[in-house]
Amino acid sequence: MNPNESLDGTLTGLRVVIDAGPTYEDIDPVRFLGNRSSGKMGFAVAEAAARAGAEVTLIAGPVALATPAGVARRVDVRSALQMHAAVMQAVQGADIFIATAAVADWRVAEYSARKIKKGARGTPVLELVENPDILAEVAARDPRPFVVGFAAETDHVAEHARAKLERKKLDLLAANHVNEEIGIGADDNALELIWPGGSETLPRASKSELAKTLVARIAAHYHARHGKPA
Numbered sequence: 146m147n148p149n150e151s152l153d154g155t156l157t158g159l160r161v162v163i164d165a166g167p168t169y170e171d172i173d174p175v176r177f178l179g180n181r182s183s184g185k186m187g188f189a190v191a192e193a194a195a196r197a198g199a200e201v202t203l204i205a206g207p208v209a210l211a212t213p214a215g216v217a218r219r220v221d222v223r224s225a226l227q228m229h230a231a232v233m234q235a236v237q238g239a240d241i242f243i244a245t246a247a248v249a250d251w252r253v254a255e256y257s258a259r260k261i262k263k264g265a266r267g268t269p270v271l272e273l274v275e276n277p278d279i280l281a282e283v284a285a286r287d288p289r290p291f292v293v294g295f296a297a298e299t300d301h302v303a304e305h306a307r308a309k310l311e312r313k314k315l316d317l318l319a320a321n322h323v324n325e326e327i328g329i330g331a332d333d334n335a336l337e338l339i340w341p342g343g344s345e346t347l348p349r350a351s352k353s354e355l356a357k358t359l360v361a362r363i364a365a366h367y368h369a370r371h372g373k374p375a
């Protein structure tokens with residue numbers, strides 16, 4: 146982040162909702178489908194937004210992270226359906242929604258209340274059903290907050306990200322360059338910011354530095370839209 150760029154007060158008076166981390170989709174009482182998201186990026190964004198003066202609600206999937214300083218409210222959830230319900234409630238009247246969570250695309254069609262045993266019935270076949278797309282659903286609301294999405298891409302980052310921005314009708318999309326060293330689960334990240342009128346590369350940095358830059362950009366885009374200086 147440019148050292149002269151200050152976050153102070155750029156989001157004062159605004160309600161910001163952020164979802165973060167993975168979701169776990171339970172199969173039976175001991176097994177689940179999950180993913181490698183650590184929640185670090187979302188928590189760093191929540192901390193930066195709070196530092197910028199926002200009233201932050203953080204909806205967290207299962208992560209081992211302390212609530213960042215200044216976050217007004219934290220709601221812990223486990224599954225995509227729980228995250229969906231918590232976000233839909235929190236975004237009512239919110240000014241900005243930032244979807245950093247790695248929401249599971251699918252859940253099992255039928256949860257088994259008893260542990261599935263090896264043996265007689267052979268190898269189980271899991272039937273999956275699609276989870277709601279929380280980000281697209283928030284973007285389809287009227288009125289809606291300023292909507293920021295994330296995307297994890299391994300190749301053709303800009304093209305895939307722009308297609309996602311348009312498909313989900315987002316105001317801004319932050320695309321992760323995911324490879325073995327950066328992105329999901331790692332401490333560093335790099336982002337390609339895409340919006341309907343342009344794009345910008347935020348070069349590789351620690352997730353907390355990058356989160357500050359991202360929040361400064363979100364504030365600038367939000368205020369440009371609402372006709373106020375950032």
Ligand code: CTP
Pocket residue numbers: 225244245246247248249250276277278279280281293294295296297298309
């Ligand atoms: N997202 C969501 N609800 C889902 C799935 C995704 O809110 N059920 C949000 C994520 O929080 C993120 C963005 O949508 O902001 C990611 O979009 P997605 O279409 O899942 O992209 P990828 O994970 O990059 O997957 P794909 O490569 O399949 O497009």
